Amino acid sequence: MRSLSLACIAMLPPTSIAAHGQSVDLSWYPPRKTDINNLTAALNSEGVYGFIFNTSETPDNLYGAYNWCNMPHVRRTEYVKAPDEYELQYVEIIQRHHKRTPYASNAFPVEPYQWNCDDQGLFYYGQPLSDEGKQAAEGYWRGFASPVNPFVPSGWIGTCSFPQITTGGLDDSWTHGEDLYGVYHDLLGFLPGRGDDWRGKVAYRVTNNVITSQVAGMLVGGTWGTTERIPLLIQAAGIDSLEPQYGCRAGSALFDDIRSGPGWREHLDRGADLFAVLDGISGVPPGDAGFHASFDHYFDNLSARQCHAKPLPCRLVGGRNSTDCIDQALADAVYRMGQWEYSHIYRDSGEASLAASVASYGVWIAELSAHLRGAMAAKEGAPVYVHNIAHDGSTSRLLSILQVDVMLPS
Numbered sequence: 001m002r003s004l005s006l007a008c009i010a011m012l013p014p015t016s017i018a019a020h021g022q023s024v025d026l027s028w029y030p031p032r033k034t035d036i037n038n039l040t041a042a043l044n045s046e047g048v049y050g051f052i053f054n055t056s057e058t059p060d061n062l063y064g065a066y067n068w069c070n071m072p073h074v075r076r077t078e079y080v081k082a083p084d085e086y087e088l089q090y091v092e093i094i095q096r097h098h099k100r101t102p103y104a105s106n107a108f109p110v111e112p113y114q115w116n117c118d119d120q121g122l123f124y125y126g127q128p129l130s131d132e133g134k135q136a137a138e139g140y141w142r143g144f145a146s147p148v149n150p151f152v153p154s155g156w157i158g159t160c161s162f163p164q165i166t167t168g169g170l171d172d173s174w175t176h177g178e179d180l181y182g183v184y185h186d187l188l189g190f191l192p193g194r195g196d197d198w199r200g201k202v203a204y205r206v207t208n209n210v211i212t213s214q215v216a217g218m219l220v221g222g223t224w225g226t227t228e229r230i231p232l233l234i235q236a237a238g239i240d241s242l243e244p245q246y247g248c249r250a251g252s253a254l255f256d257d258i259r260s261g262p263g264w265r266e267h268l269d270r271g272a273d274l275f276a277v278l279d280g281i282s283g284v285p286p287g288d289a290g291f292h293a294s295f296d297h298y299f300d301n302l303s304a305r306q307c308h309a310k311p312l313p314c315r316l317v318g319g320r321n322s323t324d325c326i327d328q329a330l331a332d333a334v335y336r337m338g339q340w341e342y343s344h345i346y347r348d349s350g351e352a353s354l355a356a357s358v359a360s361y362g363v364w365i366a367e368l369s370a371h372l373r374g375a376m377a378a379k380e381g382a383p384v385y386v387h388n389i390a391h392d393g394s395t396s397r398l399l400s401i402l403q404v405d406v407m408l409p410s
């Protein structure tokens with residue numbers, strides 16, 4: 001029973017427990033009723049309620065606005081300092097990786113254009129940690145399409161790996177690091193300066209998906225102004241709590257129930273016309289189960305294009321673009337349905353939403369709790385700043401456990 005982790009045991013929690021003499025309420029509370037979790041509004045509204053899905057630029061006067069492409073950073077210019085009688089002792093950050101190409105599984109049967117990543121390298125090499133002796137060259141992967149190999153990969157074409165953090169995403173990762181330094185060093189004096197001994201105070205953690213390491217290098221570079229080596233903490237494949245990857249059958253069963261329950265079926269039924277239009281343009285067969293189990297594939301496909309200023313696709317006729325295209329209104333409808341799905345899975349499905357997230361993310365929460373206890377005990381040598389680079393599946397489970405009032409995709 002190796003998969004029976006602590007978190008799985010916690011998946012059927014009592015509604016309250018006593019901890020340190022205080023009673024703790026563990027029940028589920030419904031999220032706020034908004035247009036986001038209202039299926040009629042998702043199907044019939046226009047735009048995306050003011051959220052940004054189709055550009056990476058958020059104007060300064062809209063700082064903090066939800067932008068799916070480039071998340072708002074904590075920044076010195078807006079950060080609100082706590083009153084002087086409080087002393088900051090410990091910081092733990094978790095973020096989704098920055099913007100990327102789509103996943104291979106989200107490609108349309110025939111794609112009208114390529115995604116090329118020739119303006120960056122994914123460095124991949126082993127190097128002894130000792131500075132003496134043999135040293136490695138900085139080898140990196142360069143994707144190429146062989147003119148001799150007759151086989152064409154399924155899905156996206158181009159020299160990128162699918163997925164890969166794009167150059168725009170790397171750039172934003174670096175700026176994110178610089179902004180964090182502006183707050184935690186410049187403004188708060190909590191982190192040491194770049195010239196001081198900062199390495200013992202911080203820890204960076206990544207998941208088994210390489211895109212989080214691509215972000216980490218840039219983020220650390222932007223924070224500390226260094227190009228030197230830095231350890232990135234990573235747990236073993238299959239049990240990684242940050243991604244999360246550990247197996248928990250009870251948690252998966254609860255998510256499966258949510259994704260096959262009456263509310264879910266109703267949204268697929270009422271979204272059937274929308275699917276039909278999308279299928280007609282993309283060429284996705286109506287029988288393709290992956291594309292029709294949710295709007296997630298279309299959501300990812302379209303938003304990744306728009307975040308990278310690529311055009312919305314048109315129906316290909318005889319290998320050429322027709323004038324039958326996905327327009328902004330259609331893309332916006334997909335984004336609204338995607339938002340409804342996140343809210344439905346992680347917040348709206350009653351106790352099951354909470355229990356599924358607790359089961360599948362409880363181990364990371366337990367690690368966080370151990371870090372906080374360590375900080376309270378002022379444990380010698382423990383980092384005071386831990387930075388986790390994760391996925392939407394990580395942050396949405398965390399927001400589910402924190403019972404956020406309005407759930408959005410992250």
Ligand SMILES: *[C@@H]1O[C@H](CO)[C@@H](O)[C@H](O)[C@H]1NC(C)=O
Nearest residue numbers: 033034035038039040041044
């Ligand atoms: C959901 O949205 C529709 C359309 O905007 C509205 O008529 C209805 O009152 C909303 N339902 C709830 C429960 O707010």
Ligand SMILES: *[C@@H]1O[C@H](CO)[C@@H](O)[C@H](O)[C@H]1NC(C)=O
Nearest residue numbers: 046047048053054055328332
């Ligand atoms: C983005 O979409 C909104 C509607 O949601 C539209 O008003 C705006 O013009 C679009 N911007 C770009 C850059 O396509």
Ligand SMILES: *[C@@H]1O[C@H](CO)[C@@H](O)[C@H](O)[C@H]1NC(C)=O
Nearest residue numbers: 112113311314316319320321
């Ligand atoms: C279709 O149009 C896009 C731009 O909208 C262009 O990049 C692409 O090359 C065209 N594809 C074909 C097959 O003509």
Ligand SMILES: CC(=O)N[C@H]1CO[C@H](CO)[C@@H](O)[C@@H]1O
Nearest residue numbers: 103105106290296297300392
């Ligand atoms: C969420 C995301 O970025 N992409 C997903 C698109 O859909 C497939 C199937 O659900 C997932 O494998 C991708 O991760």
